[in-house]
Amino acid sequence: MKKVSKKEILKRIRDAGVVGAGGAGFPTHVKYDAAVEVVVANGAECEPLVRADRLTMQNHPREVVLGMLYAMEAVGASRGIIGLKAKYKDAIAALDEQIQLQKVADRVSLFKLDDFYPAGDEFVLVREVLQRTIPEFGLPKHVGAVVSNVSTLVDVTRAIEDGRPVTTRLVTVSGAVKNPATFEVPVGTPFSSLILAAGNPVVEGARLIIGGPMMGSLSPDFAGFVSKTTSSLLVLPENHPVVMRRLRDRKRQLHLTRSACLKCMMCSELCPRNLLGHDLYPDRIMRNIAAGVAEDMQAYTGAYLCSECGLCATYSCVMNLDPCAVNVELKALLGKAGIKRPSEPRETRSRVFGDVRHVPALRLISRLGLKPYDLPARSAAFTEPVTFVSIPLKQHVGAPAQACVKAGDAVVVGQLIGEIPKDKLAANVHSSVLGVVREVTPEAVLIDVK
Incomplete structure (x- = not known):
């Protein structure tokens, strides 16, 4: 771990465009500008069928642990806890080994969760890990904590140690596809390319859910693009109950x-x-x-x-x-x-019977009719040719980034293409490919790949 001041940590995270990878995409340089006693890493993978965070911990344990240490340094925390499910045996072994190698077992620990839904919900996770209840309309900081997704911690490490911006994303493609898998792809990659890499749909009239089966959104088509917060693409038959629920009025x-x-x-x-x-x-x-x-x-x-x-x-x-x-x-x-x-947080007390009313994830998967699709979706190389990317200027909470390139500009991987507007909550955006800018719209920068 490099010796870096809090100010420098926040600057490098800001420059790299790091945002919360687990959902809304809150700018991490703003979240870490705080003072709390504990950092909680979310590796619980809230949604069924999603494998991205589990594989992140399994394949990049060093970056997860170092990211935790940098986060602790930034917020002044004395301890860090990585919350993950007890069934993630390979990830637990990999993280344990790194914690020992970094000699931080006195500061960083693992908390093993039961396999229930929604274990990865920020409020639920904090309650399980810390036995503290975040107030109504409150935030983790109100109970002395900051919560970061494990993929965010990987991005933090890369930003601080290598000056590497966020240009790739780990995405699970599952459901009614020939070869469910998890791919690391450039931000802005077309969804259609990912689905092709997974062997295409195996049913007629397939529909796409961006995210997981519980909270993901139903896409009108397959024409979307990967953002910093895209963790899952779920392909299902058009008459599947998970799809039909989203078509209700x-x-x-x-x-x-x-x-x-x-x-x-x-x-x-x-x-x-x-x-x-x-x-x-x-x-x-x-x-x-x-x-x-x-x-x-x-x-x-x-x-x-x-x-x-x-x-x-x-x-x-x-x-x-x-x-x-x-x-x-x-x-x-x-x-x-x-x-x-x-807007004012209101103190609450968890109900004494809450722990016995957890919904088992496997039972939920069965109830959703997703048991045939509950497959490993292991890491796989992404080899599909991508001719262009469409990189959103708003992949985060707050205002869109302001484009700083124009049509015809040559760009390289990691080059700044969208910057934080003055005095706005936002995040920087970078090119994920080597290419030429085709078009700049208020929503995105389209780049033709060389």
Whole structure:
């Protein structure tokens, strides 16, 4: 590990365009500009069928451990904990070996999680690892922690030790494809090239979900491009229940709730946020909607606490209703009505029975109808020719990066093509290929590969 000051760590991370690789893409140089006592690395792989983080820990343990140490240095933490599932035997062995080699066993440790969903949810992970409950509308820093995805830690190490920007991404391609696999590809790679590398769909009328089966989004086609936060592409038959759920009309769910909700409370009793003590009761929301009650504003504003994990819709509800979709629709309606999301954190206490209500991941996979697709998706070389990439200027929370190249410019791998606008929350963007800029739009930089 290099001796680097906090200021220099933040600068190198900023210059390299490092963002949270596990989801929203929060700029890491902003997240690490904090003072906390512990860094928690998220290697729990929240979504079923996704293998990217597991393989990252297995294949790049040195970068994960060093990234943890740099993160600890940046935030002034005295300890770091890598949270991963106990079933990740190869990753555990690789990380244990690196912790011993770096002689940091007194500062960095592993926490082995049971295989349940959503173990990789930031709030759930912090509760499991630290036995601390993040307040409602709060952040990990409110309980003395910073959480970083293990892939983010790899990017941190590369940025600090080699000055290497984020130009590649590990992506799992799974589902109804001939050869499920996990590939490391340049940012901006067309989804179609990845699916071709996995042997193409093995069913007619296949549909694509960007992300995992629980929280991923249904793509209208196969025409998208890899970003810094893309971890999974899931190909499924067009009539698969996971696809069909995303085709439901959200407004119609409100009407179905009025006629079909049994008021059984299962959605609340298994809700991960409710089990953390948060004031989210999907059953109250559903019950009030069914009865046409408009006065219970506390229940309705509880929708803002929903993480949209989808467990209520896919596992809990015996009537095949979708409380999650109702919450999403409610958030939109509340926003239009000028009822804002509360901003002040509210202290809570986890429910004593929360630990016995975890939903086993294998049971969830079976319930989703995904058991035939629960395959290893091991690391594989990406050999498909890519003739162009489309690199988004907004791959992160905040404002889009500002393009600093123009059509006709020659670019090399790692060259800055989008920079942080002045006084804005954003992240730098770099070319992932050697080539020539074809076009610059407000959304992306298109580069023809040489």
